[in-house]
Amino acid sequence: MSSDMNADEKPGMAIMISGTGSNMEAIISAAKRGSLSVRPVLVVSDNPDARGLKKAKSMGVKTLAVPYERGIPREETESAIIGAIKAERAEWIVLAGFMKLLTPRFVQAFRNRIVNIHPALLPAFPGAHAIRDAIEAKADITGVTVHMVDELMDHGTIIAREEVAILPGDTEETLAARIHAVEHRLYPRTLQQLFHEDF
Numbered sequence: 001m002s003s004d005m006n007a008d009e010k011p012g013m014a015i016m017i018s019g020t021g022s023n024m025e026a027i028i029s030a031a032k033r034g035s036l037s038v039r040p041v042l043v044v045s046d047n048p049d050a051r052g053l054k055k056a057k058s059m060g061v062k063t064l065a066v067p068y069e070r071g072i073p074r075e076e077t078e079s080a081i082i083g084a085i086k087a088e089r090a091e092w093i094v095l096a097g098f099m100k101l102l103t104p105r106f107v108q109a110f111r112n113r114i115v116n117i118h119p120a121l122l123p124a125f126p127g128a129h130a131i132r133d134a135i136e137a138k139a140d141i142t143g144v145t146v147h148m149v150d151e152l153m154d155h156g157t158i159i160a161r162e163e164v165a166i167l168p169g170d171t172e173e174t175l176a177a178r179i180h181a182v183e184h185r186l187y188p189r190t191l192q193q194l195f196h197e198d199f
């Protein structure tokens, strides 16, 4: 906990998304219900058209779109994000379908304060197509991983994992639906444990 936070105040959290934001919605809903003790202070997207941005606004959370422009160094774009997160005094950064790789400078600015969810049992199937890759590899089991973010993609200390069976005839869509259902339950629960050191 930072020194400028009251002991009885909930920690602030920024969520970073690129698309639908169904995990973001599950997390904000859990915070509203009180099962996740955190203040969602900001939702950031690299994609101004992300559906999740509208959803976040409708849930009363401040939003910020920061497009990554071609030819502009990523560090420069990230500076705007870092500035906004610090201005809102977010202690935690939760990646929920954020599709850009963070630079080492960003990771170092919030060391051990950035969390990600990945739709596979890491270290298996890292990358942007984890669900399709697991089906194509004819795996029987895949799942969901929640992990701390370090400088490498889909890498860092694993906090929670849950298996999801791949059924005969599964398509990317049918498997994704079951994986999402697990994510929406596992992510808020794991964040509650992490934010309040309840492991």
Ligand code: GRF
Residues within 6 Å of the ligand: 017, 019, 020, 021, 022, 023, 024, 052, 096, 097, 098, 117, 118, 119, 180, 183
């Ligand atoms: C999730 O499957 C998550 O594991 C991955 O991106 C997807 C985001 O989905 N990192 P949504 O935007 O939360 O619906």
